Amino acid sequence: MALNFEPLHKVLELERDKGYADTAVIGGLDKFLRRWAAQALESITSPRFLANFKKLRLDDAKYASLNQEQRQKWIAGVFAFLESIKTEEAEVKPPPKKVTPPRKRPAALPKASGQSLELPITSLKGVSTAMAAKFKKLGVQTIRDLLYFFPHRHLDYSQTRHISELTGGEEQTITANVWQAQVTMLGGRRGTEAIVGDETGNVRAVWFNNPYVAKSLPTNARVVLSGRVTVFGGRHVFESPEWELLEDKELVHTGRLVPLYSLTRGLKPRQVRKLMKQVVDQFAGQVADFLPPGLRKRCKLVELPKAIIQAHYPEDEAAKDDARTRLAFDELFLLQLGVLARRRQWQESQPGTPVSIEKPVLDSFIKSLPFELTAAQQKVLKEMLSDLEKPRAMSRLLQGEVGSGKTVVATAALLAAAASGYQGAFMAPTEILAEQHFSSISEILSRTASKVEEEDNLRRFSGLLDRPLNLALLIGDLSQASKQAIQRRIRDGEVDIIIGTHALIQKEVDFNKLGLAVVDEQHRFGVAQRSALRQKGFNPHVLVMTATPIPRTLALTLYGDLDLSVIDELPPGRQSIKTRWLKQEQRTSAYAFLKRQVAEGRQAFIICPLVEESEAIQARAAVAEYERLSREVFPDLKLGLIHGRLSAAEKDGVMHRFRSGELQVLVSTPVVEVGIDVPNATVMLVESADRFGLSQLHQFRGRVGRGSQQSFCMLLAENPSDIGRQRLDLIEKIQDGFQLAEEDLKLRGPGEFFGTRQSGLPDLRMARLSDVKLLELARTEAIRLFEQDPGLRSPEHKLLSAEVARVWQAGGEWS
Numbered sequence: 001m002a003l004n005f006e007p008l009h010k011v012l013e014l015e016r017d018k019g020y021a022d023t024a025v026i027g028g029l030d031k032f033l034r035r036w037a038a039q040a041l042e043s044i045t046s047p048r049f050l051a052n053f054k055k056l057r058l059d060d061a062k063y064a065s066l067n068q069e070q071r072q073k074w075i076a077g078v079f080a081f082l083e084s085i086k087t088e089e090a091e092v093k094p095p096p097k098k099v100t101p102p103r104k105r106p107a108a109l110p111k112a113s114g115q116s117l118e119l120p121i122t123s124l125k126g127v128s129t130a131m132a133a134k135f136k137k138l139g140v141q142t143i144r145d146l147l148y149f150f151p152h153r154h155l156d157y158s159q160t161r162h163i164s165e166l167t168g169g170e171e172q173t174i175t176a177n178v179w180q181a182q183v184t185m186l187g188g189r190r191g192t193e194a195i196v197g198d199e200t201g202n203v204r205a206v207w208f209n210n211p212y213v214a215k216s217l218p219t220n221a222r223v224v225l226s227g228r229v230t231v232f233g234g235r236h237v238f239e240s241p242e243w244e245l246l247e248d249k250e251l252v253h254t255g256r257l258v259p260l261y262s263l264t265r266g267l268k269p270r271q272v273r274k275l276m277k278q279v280v281d282q283f284a285g286q287v288a289d290f291l292p293p294g295l296r297k298r299c300k301l302v303e304l305p306k307a308i309i310q311a312h313y314p315e316d317e318a319a320k321d322d323a324r325t326r327l328a329f330d331e332l333f334l335l336q337l338g339v340l341a342r343r344r345q346w347q348e349s350q351p352g353t354p355v356s357i358e359k360p361v362l363d364s365f366i367k368s369l370p371f372e373l374t375a376a377q378q379k380v381l382k383e384m385l386s387d388l389e390k391p392r393a394m395s396r397l398l399q400g401e402v403g404s405g406k407t408v409v410a411t412a413a414l415l416a417a418a419a420s421g422y423q424g425a426f427m428a429p430t431e432i433l434a435e436q437h438f439s440s441i442s443e444i445l446s447r448t449a450s451k452v453e454e455e456d457n458l459r460r461f462s463g464l465l466d467r468p469l470n471l472a473l474l475i476g477d478l479s480q481a482s483k484q485a486i487q488r489r490i491r492d493g494e495v496d497i498i499i500g501t502h503a504l505i506q507k508e509v510d511f512n513k514l515g516l517a518v519v520d521e522q523h524r525f526g527v528a529q530r531s532a533l534r535q536k537g538f539n540p541h542v543l544v545m546t547a548t549p550i551p552r553t554l555a556l557t558l559y560g561d562l563d564l565s566v567i568d569e570l571p572p573g574r575q576s577i578k579t580r581w582l583k584q585e586q587r588t589s590a591y592a593f594l595k596r597q598v599a600e601g602r603q604a605f606i607i608c609p610l611v612e613e614s615e616a617i618q619a620r621a622a623v624a625e626y627e628r629l630s631r632e633v634f635p636d637l638k639l640g641l642i643h644g645r646l647s648a649a650e651k652d653g654v655m656h657r658f659r660s661g662e663l664q665v666l667v668s669t670p671v672v673e674v675g676i677d678v679p680n681a682t683v684m685l686v687e688s689a690d691r692f693g694l695s696q697l698h699q700f701r702g703r704v705g706r707g708s709q710q711s712f713c714m715l716l717a718e719n720p721s722d723i724g725r726q727r728l729d730l731i732e733k734i735q736d737g738f739q740l741a742e743e744d745l746k747l748r749g750p751g752e753f754f755g756t757r758q759s760g761l762p763d764l765r766m767a768r769l770s771d772v773k774l775l776e777l778a779r780t781e782a783i784r785l786f787e788q789d790p791g792l793r794s795p796e797h798k799l800l801s802a803e804v805a806r807v808w809q810a811g812g813e814w815s
């Protein structure tokens, strides 16, 4: 075996460049030289050469004991020797050439059969049951799952440089020879340090807290390093770069766009990357492209197998983008098809419940209101009533700002159903809201009723219909006895309008003749709850209401199965709410402002800091904040506290006292939607405002400004990030919820804006709902296809139909 003197040469050059300070290698040059000599001696075959080499006495080097001058001389001697043997070509390998990593195409893929895609990943070489268990946590069980387990991003390690061209602060890749790699102490822990070089120079690489790399980098091996280069002591250093030995394989960890996967504990990035490469190469070709070819070409989408390969290991940015577009299109398109199918199923498979509208009842109800309906309310009410009369179940999404008067309109519809002999259900996301709807609907109805009787959770109105109208509240918090009593009354048809929480869709609840179901605050309910409610009746009409303004494209995507109605105007006389975001230092003046407002007879909300999405933790934090505020900040004011851990009765008590004005300040957790209507409240103070989305802040803000007084929203932000700041600036300026929602969507992306998980729809992994163009394309194509072949029965849609079923079944909510 020939001996390569290059490493020795490089190290000595480095030592020379560093001024003979014995700093070229960690642990000293002597150790390096001895080790290197020992290796070298073993590989020298020519006796003459061996004799010369031995004269250098590298195996007994005493460099450390030399002074600077001696060191210089000694190194010069070695250089001379190396120069002298240059002639002995046979003994010396040529210096490494700049290597371009081979880009091997995957071997010919097996013909599409697809069956193996459903095999568990344990059928793959190198996947143990333990590893499979970890993948299961990530939702990956089959080979197909693995193919669809996309990286959340890629590191761009495609910039290959010579060592002499490295610049600090950038991600770069080099291909080099390992001169030396060893375990060493770095920052007090065992790590790896290596010196590597190419024909333009040497560079140091360190791996903190990782001594294992040393073992994997044998001297003289060719290695590719990718990562950030920092400058330390005037020299470039690779800090914990990705590395891989340059073998006759496609690069996986370095020298390209390298995928980063979101992993759970126990799954190592390198291991997963290697596995993914193997799986993609072997199986992506088996994935059948389910898009009809005509559609695929029209939309200029790449083929599915190619998209999958490029999504994991893209050749370049453009290929990556094309892959994402194709995969995102698939998600949106399948989502649309499922949504359209569901809508058709609901509307056409079962006849709906036509409600005959008793006009006089409605007219007298509307006349009894202390205000005129806005034009928008009238329009929406008309849309709804005309839906109700049809023998086809209504599926309508009613959007409207907080305070735009959705509840009144919904009440009119519920009354219409009741007048026609049907039951109506009104489902709210929290007990507080259910209770509030119960009391405010009671209040509205009592204006036109001649007589009202009250029982536990039951109100009876006479004079409205030709019989008494019964309104009931059903929430989880009731005693078993009263729950059962109400359930019995619902079953017997004794109750006309039932207001409640999720308790309404439990199996014990058995409606007698459900005609209309109203779901408030849609985003808290999944598709599953919606269909559960639907199954409670004879395919009842369904109205879902949300105060979260959802941009139209998003609404059409997530709720494409619903018709849209929008109340796009507020009742007259509503003022804009002065909104300000404040820094920590301004807290005291915020409190002072709040005190002044209370002194003028107004009331205030304080939303506690967002601690964690756990009701228990939130509640504890709220109690602490309430105590602090009561003792230290507002000792003279009457404060109330509300959080998710209070019983319904306790909450009700606090709400009642706040609404009646007995309490001046209401402290609340953010998880409790303070969906209450207190016209006298003029101050909304939100803690840790930068941690909320714009839409949520807008919701909080909507709690004030309901009366005639100027109202204020103060947003305290601890340490807003740049995006946080932008959001806060936006809410200061923009009052309109829809406009805010659009901005929020742009800033945050829909994942946070509106979790699809929450909505019970199939996962969107690649699609960004802010990508309006693709969204519209997917919707247009879905509608087009659906018009041609709604059952997806034609042979060319066979694969597609299977894919729709597969995707929606995986969501588990397809009914």
Ligand code: ADP
Residues within 6 Å of the ligand: 371, 372, 373, 374, 377, 400, 401, 402, 403, 404, 405, 406, 407, 408, 409, 547, 571, 572, 677, 706
């Ligand atoms: P939303 O449910 O959309 O948040 P609500 O139905 O609770 O709004 O209405 C908010 C407040 O506005 C209630 O006090 C309600 O009585 C009142 N309101 C509703 N419609 C009108 C209107 N057209 N004119 C004046 N006030 C209205």
Ligand code: MG
Residues within 6 Å of the ligand: 403, 406, 407, 547, 675
């Ligand atoms: Mg409301």
